[in-house]
Amino acid sequence: MLAMALALATTGGGYLLVLAVIVPVIGMLLSLVVGGRHAERIAFALMPAGLGLALAIAIEVWVTGQPLVYILGGWPPPLGIALRADGFSAVMLVTAALVIAAAGYFARGGFATPPGVAEKRAPLAFWTLLQGLWAALAVVFLGGDLFNLYVALELLTFAAVPLVCLDGRPETLAAALRYLLFALFGSVLYLLGAALLYGTYGTLDIVLLADRTAAEPLVAPAVGFAAGLMTAGLLAKTALFPLHLWLPPAHANAPPPASAVLSALVVKASFFLIVRLWFDVMPGLASAAVTTLLAALGAAAILFGSVLALRQARLKLLIAYSTVAQIGYLFLMFPLAIGGHPWSAEAWSGGVMQTLSHAFAKAAMFLAAGVVYEQLGHDRIAELRGIGRAMPMAIFAFGLGGLSLMGLPPSGGFAAKWLLMQASVESGQWAWAVVMLVGGLLAGGYVYRVVAPALDRATVALKAPASRRREAVALALALGAVLLGFAPPEFFDLLQIGRPVAMAALR
C-alpha cells in the first residue's frame, strides 16, 4: 500500500514533470505567433532547457530511487490526472531531448528562413511541429492516465504526419496519408480499449488500474478484450510486423531530421505504451500465450525486415526496413521480462537498452543518409562507391550505428542484445537467442552492403559542398549509441526504478 499512497501524491521535484511538458508547448505556441525566423530561435533557446529538465528528472529519480509524481490541479486520480516518471520514462525523456536537439541542429540551414523573407512555409512548419512532437513525447513518457495518453498519442500523430510530407512531393503525400490512416486506426482501437477499462474499473489511472486488476484479475471479459484492442492499436502505430506497411515509405521519404526523429522516438512512444500496458496496468493478464505471440511477431519482424533491408536499392529505404527489423527486437523482451524471475530484470534492462541504442543509432544513420543524399543528389546504394572519402564522418557514423544494430561490442546494441540473449538462455527460451543471432548476421549484411563500397577507392562527383557540421551531428549520435555500451551499473539501477515487479516488493 506504500507504493499506492506514493503514487497518488505529488512528490518532491514533481513540478519538473509539468515543466518538461509545458516548456515545448509554450515554445510551439510562441513560435506560431511570433513566426518567421523566430520560430527557429525559440526552438533552439528551449532545447537546452528541455535537456536540462530531462536530466534533472533523471537525477531526481535516481537519487530518490522512487518514481516522481505530480498531481495536476491538485485533483488526485481517479478524478484528476497524475504525471509520473520512473526510470524508463526518465531515460526516454533524456533520449528524446538529445535526439531532438541533434535533429534540430542538423536541420539548421535546411529549414532556415532566408534573410529578407518574413516567413517561409517549410521552416515555420518544421520548427513548430518539432516542438509539438517534443511536447507529445513528454506527455507519452510521463502521462499516468490512459485517456491523457490517448490525447498524447494524437498530439504525436498530428505533429509527425505533416513532417513526413514537408517537401510536398506526391509520394511523400501518399506516404503521409497512409501513415495518418494507420495512426488514426491505432488510436481509435486504443480508445475503445480504454473505454472498456473505464467501464469496468471506473478509472483510467495506471497505478489505480494496476491495483484493481491485481485485486480482481479477470473481473470481466471486457478486460482481456480491452487489452487486445489497445495492443492491436498500439502495434499498428509501432509498425510491428505485419502492421509495418506504412513505415518504410513514410520514414524513407521524410526530410532527414524528421526521419531521424520519427524512427528514433515516435515509434518508440507507442512501444513504450505497450510496455506500460502489459507490465504496469495488467501484468496478471500477460500469459505465456500473449507474450509469446508478441515475441513471435517480433521475431518475424526481425527476419522479414532484415531480409527486405538487404534487398533495397535506396539507402533511406534500407534504413527504414532496418527499423522494421529493430522494432522486432523490442518485443523479444515480453516473454523474458514479465514476472519476477531472476532473469526478468536483465531482460527488462535489455529491452530498454535496445530502445535507447536503436534511437541513437537509427537517428545517426538517417542523418548520415541525409548528408549522402544532399551531396550526391540521390541515395542509390549501387552508386555509393568511394563516398567514404568525400564524407568520412557520415560514413563512420553510419558504420558505428550499424555496429550497434548488429549487436557488436562495444555498443549499446551489444549490451541490449547480450542482456536479452542471456535472459533467453537462462529462461530456457533458446529460440529467441537464435533469432537474435540470425538478425545480427543479416544486419551485418545490409550494413556491409553500404559501408564496403563506400570505403572503395573511387572518386565521386558531389553536387553540393560537404557540410562537416551535419556530418558531426550524425557522428555524435552514433557515438551516443556506442557510449551506451559503456553504461555503468548505476545506469542499470536507474532503469529498474519503478519497474513494476521491483515496486511490488515494496508494497
Place this chain on the structure above:
Amino acid sequence: MNVAIDIFTIVAISAGAVFFMAGTVGLLRFPDSFTRLHALTKADNLGLGLIVLGLLPQASGLLGALKLVAVWVLVQLAGATVAQLIAHALRRKGPPT
C-alpha cells in the same frame, strides 16, 4: 385548464405529424426534383411549426418558449434558402429528372 392545454398540444402535434407524413408521401409520389423539393420544404416546415406550437404551452418558462420559436424561425430560414439554392442548382444542371 390543464386538460384544455393538453388537448391543444395533442391536436397541434397530431396535425404537425400529419404534415410530416404528407411531406413524405409527396417525396415518394412526386415525379421530379422540383416538386419533391416543394413537398420537403413546405410540408415539413409547416409540420415543425405545428409541433412547436403544440409544445409551447409545455415549455419551461419564457426562455424555453422563446427558444422553441427561434428553432422554428431558423428552420424556416434554412428551408427557404435551401429551396432556392437547390432549385438554382437544379436549373443549372438542365432539365429536371
Place this chain on the structure above:
Amino acid sequence: MSVIQALDIGLALLVLAVAGWTIAAREAFASVVGYVAYGLLLSLVWVRLFAVDVALTEAAIGSGVTGVLLISAVVRLRKTEAPAAAERPGVVLRALAAALCTVVAAALAAVVLLMPDPGATLAPEAGQHLGELGVGNPITAVLIAYRSFDTMLEKVVLILAVIGVWSLASDGNWGGVAGPRRGARPEGALAFLAQLLPPLGIVVAIHIVWVGANEPGGAFQGGAILAAMALIVLMARLTEAPEIRRRWLRLALIAGPAVFLVVGIAGFAIPGSFLAYPAGWAKPLILLIEAFMTLSIAATLPMLVIGPPDRPPS
C-alpha cells in the same frame, strides 16, 4: 414493449441503416450525405443517453462542420472514384474482412451486455467538488477543472492540425488566403442567409457558452457554432478568410491554451499546484478560460475546413 422502447429501437435501426448506407453506397457523394444525416441522428441518440453536452458537440462539429468539409471535398474528388473502385479487394478478402468485423462487433456487443449495471462511476466524486468550483455542470467541471490538462492538450492538437493543414500549401502561397476569391457573385438567397444567420448564431453561441457553467453547453459547443457562422459568411463570399500570416489570427488560434497555461502557471504560485484554482476564484477563472477557449475554437475550426492558403499574400 413500451412506447419509449419502440422509439429507441427504431432510432437505433435508423442509425444503423444510415451508417450502413454510408459504408455501402456506390457513389461517394451519396455516402457523404448519408454521413451528414447520420451525424444528425446521432445527436438524437445522445439526447436519449442524457448527454446533452455531447449532443450539442455532435450536432455542431460531428454533423455540421464536418459535413461542410466532406461535401466540398467529395465534389472535388469526383473523378477519382472510378479508378479507386477498380482497386476494391476481391470477394474473398471482403468476406474475410466482414467475418473479422462481425467477430469484433459481436465480441464487443457481448462485452457490453455483460458489463455490470450500475457500472463503475466517478459521478459522486465529480459532483462533490461542484460547490467549491462554483459551477453546476459537472461536464464543465471535468473539462475545465478535474481534467483540464487533457482539454488544454486537446486544443494544442487542434493547433498542430492547423499547422499541418497550412503546411500543405505551396511555398508561394504561404502567408496568403485560403478559399475562393471574393466577388464571385453569390446566390442571392445564400447572401441573405449569410447576413441573417450570424447575428442569431452569435447570440445562441454566447448563450451556450454562458449557461455552460451550470447547464449543458460550454466552450467547445459555443465555439463550434461561432465557427459555423464564420463558415457560412465565407461560403457566401461576404468576406474573405484572414491571411494566415496575420498576427491577430495566430493570437486567436492560441488564445485558449495560452490562457490555460497562464492560469496554470499562476497556480504554481498561489494555490501551489499547476492548473489549480485558488479558493473563491475558481468560477471567474473557469469563465475566463472558457471565453478564450471559445475564441480559439471559433478561429481554429474554419481554418481547418477551408484548407491551406491557395493565394499568395497581398
Place this chain on the structure above:
Amino acid sequence: MTEFLLAAAGFVLLTVAVGLLRVLGGPGNVDRTMAAQLLGTGGIAALLLVAAATGVRGAEDVALGLALLAAFAAVALTNSAAPPEGRDPE
C-alpha cells in the same frame, strides 16, 4: 401525455426514415442533399418531442444548434458545385 409525445416523435421519425430512403437513392446529388434538409426538419421535431417527454434539460439548445446548421449541407454543395475562379478547374 408523455406516451403521446413519444409516439408522435416515433411517427415523425418513421416518416423521416421513409423519406430518407427515397432521397438518398438519388438520382442526383442535389436530390440527395435534400436528405440533410429532411432530417434537419424532422430530426429537430423528433428531438423536441423526445426532450419534452423525457424532460432532458438543454435539449432546446441542441435543436437550436441543429436549426442553425440546417442549411449547411445544401450551401456546401451549391458552393462547391459552382467552381469559382481561382480554384482548380475541374
Place this chain on the structure above:
Amino acid sequence: MSAAILAGLTGAALVGLGLYGLLTDPHPLRKILAFNILGSGVFLLFGIIARKGAAAGFAADPVPQAMVITGIVVAFSATALAVTLLLRLFQETRRATLEPDAPAKTPDAGVDG
C-alpha cells in the same frame, strides 16, 4: 432493454461497420468516412458506460461524457488533416490512391536538391 444497452449494441455494430469500411474501401475519402463511423461507435460505448454510471443524482457519469467531447473534436481535426492531405495528393497526381505504384518507380523525380 434499456436505451443504454441498445445504444451500446448500436455502438458495437457501428464499430464493426466502420472497421469493415476502413479495411475494404480503397478510396481514401471513404476510409476517412469509415474511420468517423468507427469513432462514433466508440464514442457511443463511452456514452453507455456513462449512462450506466448514473449516480449521486446525475443521469450519467460526466467523466466519460467529457472524454467523448474531447474525442469528437480530435476526430474532427483528424478528418480535416486527412481530407486536406487527400486533396493535395489529388492536386499533384490527379489520383486518389494509396497504392505505391506509379510515383514510386522514379524515386528521384521532382526532387529539388
